[in-house]
Amino acid sequence: MARVDVRKTYKLYIGGAFPRSESGHSYEVTDSKGKFVANASLASRKDVRDAVVAARKAFGGWSARTAYNRSQILYRIAEVMEDRRPQFEEAVRQSEGASAAAARGQVDEAIDRLVWYSGWADKLGQVIGNANPVAGPFFNHTAPEPSGVIGVLAPQTSSLLGLVSTVAPVIVTGNVAVVVSSYARPLPAVTFSEVLATSDVPGGVVNILTGDAATLGPWLASHMDVNGIDLGGVAGLPRAGELAAELEIGAADNLKRVRRAPDAEPDWSTDPGLSPMTAFVEHKTVWHPIGV
Amino acid sequence: MAKNSTPFEYAPAPESRSVVDIKASYGLFIDGDFVDGRGSSFKTVNPATEETLAEIAEASEADIDLAVRAARKAFRGWSRMPGKERAKYLFRIARIIQERGRELAVLESIDNGKPIKESRDVDVPIVAAHFFYYAGWADKLEYAGLGPNPQPLGVAGQIIPWNFPLLMLAWKIAPALACGNTVVLKPAETTPLTALLFAEICQQADLPPGVVNIVTGAGSTGQALVAHPDVDKVAFTGSTDVGKAIARAIAGTGKLATLELGGKAANIVFDDAALDQAVEGIVGGIFFNQGHVCCAGSRLLVQESVAEEVLHRLKRRMATLRVGDPLDKNTDIGAINSAEQLAKIRELSAIGEAEGAERWAPACDLPSSGFWFPPTVFTGVTQAHRIAREEVFGPVLSVLTFRTPSEAIEKANNTPYGLSAGVWTEKGSRILHMANELRAGVVWANTFNKFDPTSPFGGYKESGYGREGGRQGLAAYLKSTGLKGGDL
Amino acid sequence: MPTTAPTGLAAYSEVTASEASLKRFLHGLPGVDQVGAEARAAGLGTRSIKTSAKAWALDLAIRMVDLTTLEGQDTPGKVRALAGKALHPDPSDPTCPSVAAVCVYGDLVGEVKEIVGSQVNVAAVATAFPSGRASMDIKLADTRDAVANGADEIDMVIDRGAFLAGRYLQVFEEIVATREACVRPDGSHAHLKVIFETGELQTYDNVRRASWLAMLAGTDFIKTSTGKVQPAATLPVTLVMLEAVRDFREATGVQIGVKPAGGIRTAKDAIKYLVMVNEIAGDDWLDPDWFRFGASTLLNDLLMQRTKMTTGRYSGPDYFTLD
Known part of the structure; x- marks a missing residue:
């Protein structure tokens, strides 16, 4: 008789811990052919609330880290991912129905993307900040700072590369993230959270909720202690246009920085450019007199 | 002693009004010409005298449509014009502003109520500088670090407030035009005159018709502009409530927005500050432009160990402030812009008193007509007081105390706003620490209320998003990848 | 002027008890931000005053002038001419007031005194003016000599070298000793002015200290x-000194006068200074007892503007004496 599998229920990742959903709900995750793979926690609005609290708590420390240190930690995430390649490849293969080679390719790109972003930590400020030659005896310079707590609706289709490509640019600049993973393809996100937990990333810097972006999005969008929101995960959902507009309206309550939903999920393999990072930074200008 | 035989008095030194020619009525500036509006009209008054200055057309939805169409039509040519040619139009405008500076300053003071020394020495020179600065960018956009082949957005709908009518116009129009956009701009209903004079300057500069359109009106005119389907970009400076309404109005439309909104800036004075300059900074921070400044240092946070001395010096200095005729060159504080704003300042001040804060203002004679409010300071204020949380937008300072740097930071950041902050200390490392910790878009250390075209300005949190000024100011008017606030 | 120190000043006796305490005190004074101080001074410069006040201000400025000649080539003839001018700056107009004082080197005090008597004060520079580089005995002898010659006022220089080296107590003691040397046999004393040479102290923090x-x-x-030494008097340096006398009076009850000297050449400038005196220190200082201009060419411009105000037409240099 064949061995009976030990079926696992994956949990949420909040504040560095792996709690079940406060609601107690979970949902069945299937592979691309509809075959049961595992149970995932179905995050509720209260999980969103808890994740925002955890994120806010982590923000001060994370944003105060040196850029070099954040860079090191992102690179560490890449190292640990490299270590767990087979698990990621399997998760991507199952989730996306990709061939082994394609899954391998996506994992390669995801790891490379992390490495790429890790290098930006101590360079973005040099590229987009500047000294301003004001017409007076003043030192004046402008530098980017993180916006704060960022809600991320992760892409629905690209379960790993898309996820990494939206989370890394948020945290590399010193923000903290509350991420809602792909609903149908959450397993790479779950594995990613396990990597984060073992990669020197302080608890609360990234919080990953498995669940429905259409249900959780409005709570994130209208949350008054969230400073920005990436609506990328709206693309491809039913009523995507209307949902995006609703979320933008919610985001207006405290004037969140909004990275809008694209019409369709982008090709994640192309050069991301700076905008995924600059979407969630604030430019601070400091003046000081020059005198003796 | 002869000193008391002749009092040492400042003269009423009024700037001559003869340099300005205010027409009885004004139409809308659309497609290079002044046209009659199709809607009703309203009056603009001199807030220092309550005299009606002119009858102003109120642009209707149909007028807005005309203006946006004119801007769209002009966009084709303007956006394709080589940058170096666009630049020369902006340089021309900048030069004309300098040449007509006296006229613009006097008109601004008459319509807005601000002291002539500010309109003459601050507003108008920075307006000209802003056009000069962005003129120079027009043919260098590919060097701005905003990606290769930067492209304009299209038609920008711009709505500006009444506190710095011409300066806000410059902040909006100069970068928009430099990047190749065309604009429809709505000045505030109480201060339309300098924008209309600017329209004449556009004609004088032979700016192609439709590149700049000026539509006058109140809130509904602004709503129509924001809602117009052919507007690609909304730039707004004003209240946080209206900013939120705009963000909701453009939700799901793909329109981009730059929002420069309210503030409740903390001006933090440490016990080792250069006290005389700090007092000047406190005074300039809250009484500049009658406190009608979004980045005004309206919350003074003073270290307890030096609070008494700072307050003593502050009150002594406030007693030398001269409130009165905006056109008098000796006037430090002019008129409140409108009856409505005066009522709001009075209401919040009354609440401040009712909530137990102690109110003080130096003795000063206020003119009998017009809208006036004396420079006022409230002491014994806590974070819970409404005058410490809400934007008064008038010459009213709330004084709070703190004991340690971390308490100062906590209190300073304990607000939904995040536009500006001030720090006064002679200790270099503390300045940099405070500048890091303050959640505000502009930090003035050992100075306050300084503005420059090269220096980006804008807020954190509910003070809005996007930056105006500097290289960052270009990003608000160039194509980016789906980001509401611009790419940089 | 108070002859005995009030209790307010006595409270500071510990400050000057030792080099260490004096240094602690001076270094504990609030700093001066250069840019902010200069911006404030420039802002005050834009005030304009009433025509009636202007006439008064011009006369006041004339009454505040320490008419000065401090050249190696000074002769009895030169300083006598200057003394004559000090008494009657505008001989054609008897309503024109005299200046406050004539300021000369100590050896020429007698020459001036003969002309001006007690109508105009005679000020003498002392303490190895202008450098202040001599031994203490010489400086004090220099002072006593000028006082003995009849000087009403002594303009001493501080030892900038000692000040910049942080030997504050030495500077303090030199001033105290010079002040004692100003005492006449009858117990009265020549008024002492202390020259900082702000152009050498360089920073406003130093000026305040x-x-x-x-x-x-x-x-x-x-x-x-x-x-x-250039720069000599400037508006912002005077601003810092006016703030100091204002704060000192608040702290001790003792009022001290201020004298900007050098570089003030026009009536327009002089009026800017008066506006500053009025707004920073207050109108108690708008008096020749409390504010002076050390100047040579300023007087003629004041006279020209004064004539313009009385006659309604612009005047020219030929109508005023050269001395």
Whole structure:
């Protein structure tokens, strides 16, 4: 008789811990052919609330880290991912129905993307900040700072590369993230959270909720202690246009920085450019007199 | 002693009004010409005298449509014009502003109520500088670090407030035009005159018709502009409530927005500050432009160990402030812009008193007509007081105390706003620490209320998003990848 | 002027008890931000005053002038001519007031005194003016000599080298000793002005410290410059000194005078200074007892503007005496 599998229920990742959903709900995750793979926690609005609290708590420390240190930690995430390649490849293969080679390719790109972003930590400020030659005896310079707590609706289709490509640019600049993973393809996100937990990333810097972006999005969008929101995960959902507009309206309550939903999920393999990072930074200008 | 035989008095030194020619009525500036509006009209008054200055057309939805169409039509040519040619139009405008500076300053003071020394020495020179600065960018956009082949957005709908009518116009129009956009701009209903004079300057500069359109009106005119389907970009400076309404109005439309909104800036004075300059900074921070400044240092946070001395010096200095005729060159504080704003300042001040804060203002004679409010300071204020949380937008300072740097930071950041902050200390490392910790878009250390075209300005949190000024100011008017606030 | 220190000043006796405490005190004074101070001074410069006040201000400015000649080539003839002018700056107009004082080197005090008598004060520079580089005995002898010659006022220079080296107590003691040397046999004393040479002190922080140092040492006036070093008097330097005398009076009850000297050449400039005196220190200082201009060419411009105000037409240099 064949061995009976030990079926696992994956949990949420909040504040560095792996709690079940406060609601107690979970949902069945299937592979691309509809075959049961595992149970995932179905995050509720209260999980969103808890994740925002955890994120806010982590923000001060994370944003105060040196850029070099954040860079090191992102690179560490890449190292640990490299270590767990087979698990990621399997998760991507199952989730996306990709061939082994394609899954391998996506994992390669995801790891490379992390490495790429890790290098930006101590360079973005040099590229987009500047000294301003004001017409007076003043030192004046402008530098980017993180916006704060960022809600991320992760892409629905690209379960790993898309996820990494939206989370890394948020945290590399010193923000903290509350991420809602792909609903149908959450397993790479779950594995990613396990990597984060073992990669020197302080608890609360990234919080990953498995669940429905259409249900959780409005709570994130209208949350008054969230400073920005990436609506990328709206693309491809039913009523995507209307949902995006609703979320933008919610985001207006405290004037969140909004990275809008694209019409369709982008090709994640192309050069991301700076905008995924600059979407969630604030430019601070400091003046000081020059005198003796 | 002869000193008391002749009092040492400042003269009423009024700037001559003869340099300005205010027409009885004004139409809308659309497609290079002044046209009659199709809607009703309203009056603009001199807030220092309550005299009606002119009858102003109120642009209707149909007028807005005309203006946006004119801007769209002009966009084709303007956006394709080589940058170096666009630049020369902006340089021309900048030069004309300098040449007509006296006229613009006097008109601004008459319509807005601000002291002539500010309109003459601050507003108008920075307006000209802003056009000069962005003129120079027009043919260098590919060097701005905003990606290769930067492209304009299209038609920008711009709505500006009444506190710095011409300066806000410059902040909006100069970068928009430099990047190749065309604009429809709505000045505030109480201060339309300098924008209309600017329209004449556009004609004088032979700016192609439709590149700049000026539509006058109140809130509904602004709503129509924001809602117009052919507007690609909304730039707004004003209240946080209206900013939120705009963000909701453009939700799901793909329109981009730059929002420069309210503030409740903390001006933090440490016990080792250069006290005389700090007092000047406190005074300039809250009484500049009658406190009608979004980045005004309206919350003074003073270290307890030096609070008494700072307050003593502050009150002594406030007693030398001269409130009165905006056109008098000796006037430090002019008129409140409108009856409505005066009522709001009075209401919040009354609440401040009712909530137990102690109110003080130096003795000063206020003119009998017009809208006036004396420079006022409230002491014994806590974070819970409404005058410490809400934007008064008038010459009213709330004084709070703190004991340690971390308490100062906590209190300073304990607000939904995040536009500006001030720090006064002679200790270099503390300045940099405070500048890091303050959640505000502009930090003035050992100075306050300084503005420059090269220096980006804008807020954190509910003070809005996007930056105006500097290289960052270009990003608000160039194509980016789906980001509401611009790419940089 | 108070002859005995009030209790307010006595409270500072510990400050000057040792080099360490004096240094602690001076370094504990609030700093001065250069840019902010200069912006404030420039802002005050834009005030304009009433025509009636202007006429009064011009006369006041004339009454505040320390008409000065401090050249190696000075002769009895030169200083006598200057003394004549000090008495009657505008001989054609008897309503024109005299200046406050004539300021000369100590050896020429007698020449001036003969002309001006007690109608105009005679001020003598002393203490190895302008450099202040001599031994203490010489400086004190220099002072006593001028006082003995009849000087009403002594303009001493501080030892900038000692000040910049941080030997504040030495500077303090020099001022105290010079003040004692100003005492006449009858117990009265020549008024002492302490010159900082602000152009050599360079920073406003130093100017503020020097001001407090001199005031604590018992000077009657603080003065910017010798006129031999550039920059001499400026509006912002005077601003800082006016703030110091204002704060000193608040702290001790003792009022000290201020004298900007050197570089003030036009009536327009002089009026800017008066506006500053009025707004920073207050109108108690709008008096020749409390504010002076050390100047040579300023007087003629004041006279020209005065004539313009009385005659309604512009005047020219030929109508005023050269001395």
